[in-house]
Amino acid sequence: DTGVSQNPRHKITKRGQNVTFRCDPISEHNRLYWYRQTLGQGPEFLTYFQNEAQLEKSRLLSDRFSAERPKGSFSTLEIQRTEQGDSAMYLCASSKDPGPTYEQYFGPGTRLTVT
Amino acid sequence: AQSVTQLGSHVSVSEGALVLLRCNYSSSVPPYLFWYVQYPNQGLQLLLKYTSAATLVKGINGFEAEFKKSETSFHLTKPSAHMSDAAEYFCAVSALGGGADGLTFGKGTHLIIQP
Numbered sequence: 001d002t003g004v005s006q007n008p009r010h011k012i013t014k015r016g017q018n019v020t021f022r023c024d025p026i027s028e029h030n031r032l033y034w035y036r037q038t039l040g041q042g043p044e045f046l047t048y049f050q051n052e053a054q055l056e057k058s059r060l061l062s063d064r065f066s067a068e069r070p071k072g073s074f075s076t077l078e079i080q081r082t083e084q085g086d087s088a089m090y091l092c093a094s095s096k097d098p099g100p101t102y103e104q105y106f107g108p109g110t111r112l113t114v115t
Numbered sequence: 116a117q118s119v120t121q122l123g124s125h126v127s128v129s130e131g132a133l134v135l136l137r138c139n140y141s142s143s144v145p146p147y148l149f150w151y152v153q154y155p156n157q158g159l160q161l162l163l164k165y166t167s168a169a170t171l172v173k174g175i176n177g178f179e180a181e182f183k184k185s186e187t188s189f190h191l192t193k194p195s196a197h198m199s200d201a202a203e204y205f206c207a208v209s210a211l212g213g214g215a216d217g218l219t220f221g222k223g224t225h226l227i228i229q230p
Contacts, residue, residue, distance in 0.1 A: 004158075031216070042119075042221055043218070043220050045218060048216055102147065102166060106158040
């Protein structure tokens with residue numbers, strides 16, 4: 001069990017550019033989540049996958065955001081035409097199905113700075 | 116819909132003193148409740164969770180929390196604070212079985228330990 005990994009850890013981009021982040025969940029975790037955390041705030045839920053199916057999207061996820069999880073393994077989060085308001089820490093988490101042992105394990109995050 | 120309120124954005128205690136971080140939740144279905152800790156520039160680490168078993172939950176690093184349905188509370192305590200406890204603490208709720216699966220976080224409480 002190597003934990004949830006995210007790449008890159010830091011990304012600086014210019015306004016209007018597209019960026020893509022990758023998340024590798026803990027193996028055998030069928031659920032994968034994306035959150036956004038801005039300075040001084042708690043994480044905000046963006047979307048989640050059960051296997052390869054994207055089951056829920058937050059209203060925070062504008063049409064510039066898209067997430068995929070091909071084959072139910074790693075996931076990518078793409079932001080098109082970035083805006084300064086997109087600057088935040090993007091967190092990924094994974095879990096098994098709900099039950100008494102349910103918990104979400106978080107990765108270290110990708111910090112995005114839009115200049 | 117779920118929500119979490121953490122009373123006090125900053126809490127300061129002396130080393131060796133009792134730590135009490137407050138969390139109140141709102142959920143339309145029986146909730147799962149969590150406390151996470153976040154150290155600077157790191158991801159979130161689970162301290163403890165309530166998943167409808169025992170109402171008094173013990174976690175890592177000497178922390179515990181008690182689920183009180185009548186008060187809709189899940190306050191986090193530690194009998195004796197240590198300098199290493201200085202961090203940001205987040206309470207979160209999940210309404211598993213109620214449709215939404217992403218965690219809803221509070222705004223966080225910054226714990227300061229005075230020597």
